[in-house]
Amino acid sequence: MKLKSTIIPLTGAIALAFAGAAYSQEVVKIAHVGPLSGPNAHMGKDNENGARMAIDELNAKGFTIGGKKVKFELVGEDDASDPKQATAVATKLVDQKVAAVIGHLNSGTTIPASKIYNDAGIPQVSPSATNPKYTQQGFKTAFRVVANDAQLGAVLGKYAVTALKTKNVAVIDDRTAYGQGVAEEFAKGAQGAGATIVGKQFTNDKATDFNAILTSIKAKKPEVVFFGGMDAVGGPMLRQMKQLGINAKFMGGDGICTGSLPGLAGDGLIDDQVVCAEAGGVDESGKKGMDDFRAAYKKKFGIDVVYNAAYAYDATMTVADAMKKANSAEPAKYLPELAKISHKGVTGTIAFDAKGDIKNGSLTLYTYKKGERTLLAVVK
Template sequence: MQMKNKMLPLAAAIALALGAAGSAHAEEQIVKIGHVGPVTGPSAHLGKDMENGAKMAVEELNAKGITLGGKKIKFVLLAEDDASDPKQGTAAAQKLVDAKIDGVIGHLNSGTTIPASKIYYDAGIPQISPAATSPKYTQQGFNSVFRVVANDGQLGGTLGRYAATTLKAKNIAVIDDRTAYGQGVAQEFAKGAKSAGVNIVATQFTNDKATDFNAILTSIKAKNPDVIFFGGMDAVAGPMLRQMKALGIKAKFMGGDGMCTAELGKLAGDGLINDQVVCAEAGGVEESGKKGLEDFKAAFQKKFNAEVKLYAPYSYDSVMTMVEAMQKANSADPKKYLPELVKIHHKGVTGMIAFDAKGDIKDGTLTLYTYKDGKRTLLTVTK
């Protein structure tokens, strides 16, 4: 009996200590941010680049020790692979919704982003795409969708006008890869070119996994265009350039951000002739923002032992924009921070991020590039 009494204070002390530890642990809140992009398939290098940008942002945020509603926050990135496939994209979206994510960054391709966006919207989860450029994404009437890059209307239209006014093209052939992105950017390009008085002499299509374009290119060669525009990704554009050279096609080759990558030099090999390619990246910084972006690229290289391919700065900014909205709302609850996201002004490494009523970025910049000696070379930054 006496022993029992002696043990009571000890048991009480242990219970008290465990309770205090549990209480301290309860003060840390997990905030789950989903990320979806293709980390397998032909665009895997771009998807991994995008994922790493998000990962870098999450690690920096955790190092800062952010609190929301009086609780220390630990951000966790839940990354899924959509392989650029719409079915896999919607499955990934549902998996993240089931995991009760607080927000999502992605997807990369418009063809996966658009169907997935309905799943996030129905679940009340805000979505910021660092890469999807189809105007349809933000034209669905969903108040939860945003993007941090200019859309195809702006990108394709600008390239179309550039072909007419700067390249002085009279006759243009258009090829697309039948994806939502490829078709969308090709249509907007054709619209911009036609409005500037250019003739579209051929319209052809392929698919996003094709490697043989001889029939298409032979047909186009007979029309003798000044410019060939391709709506699609670098994995297809590279072999297409090789075959253009083999067929003796000297036309300028234009495209959007999907093919406007550092990898294009490797994928096209000796098919990449100096100054033949003109492409645009949705985004880019004006003179005042160059140092911030260069600092980001250097930190990214050091962390991942890899150069930024294309989308890493935009996924990084997407995470940081979402979390700034959470901080302004003092909550990671989507219902509470979504109104702050709508009116956000975030100074990112890619420039100022603010959204219009549809969720498109306001005053989105475009960067035009060419290639010299296999390396992507800046032409101009425009709006």
């Protein structure tokens, strides 16, 4: 009996020791926020998938920070592309003490949420918000891994005049921070290159009927219609342009430049009619890496990349790299390393300027042929 009573406590102590070792592994929470409901849900889920790929890879490799193995946990939140919901989610994530935020997707949600993260000292890296105002607020916690609208709009505006030989342009935006911002920058670029803006109209990001604004534009006989907004609105707009006999080129930013546009536009998408720009892109030297990422993404999730998944992946990996360099997952300790990082990612080298914008950001111009997005050029 004496022997038995001695063995039981020892066995219990050993079990507790093992349990303690298992639970001593530090859990580092990284949040992703984007629209997982509403018309932009396919884009939000795509970005979340990119972040999840990075998290799963880091955990599979046994990532260490300061010589200690850590486990990353992805905290996914839905902001529904709504500024009010975005700020509510941001407050929730601050309360949960996440170490970093990947997101948001839309400029209209990224900008208001950024103040909450900044006040809490939590680094935020957006894989897709392009409005210049995001990084012009003076927040040390705000970063983006894609080019901004000033770059994107200027390139598209110049392209409309120099490559497409356009003289008359009509501009439509969806009144969101992103849509209005990129439309304004395009108009500046086009006018600067010598085009005339013959009409300006606006809709909203949930609209489905564009007959009134398109009829007004048709009377002005534009050679290009630029739309600042997302594919969920741009696709139906293309359908109605065809119904009204508007044969103009249709241009837009990365919001319409998706793999989902052909399905949304249906027979409204005519070969070579659309010219759009993605805020990012790789040159020939980075093509294999991007192709490999897309193949791995499809194998993991069973679908093709829709939007900016590779940028969400790179944003997550860049944050982890900064943590490793700082030997800490505490925001105050790794934030200085993030600000001066040079991380070789799938989308190119991730390095930030003093504002938090990507250095040497690339832009990729696309058109669509036979329902497939087709590369035109990668420019800086």
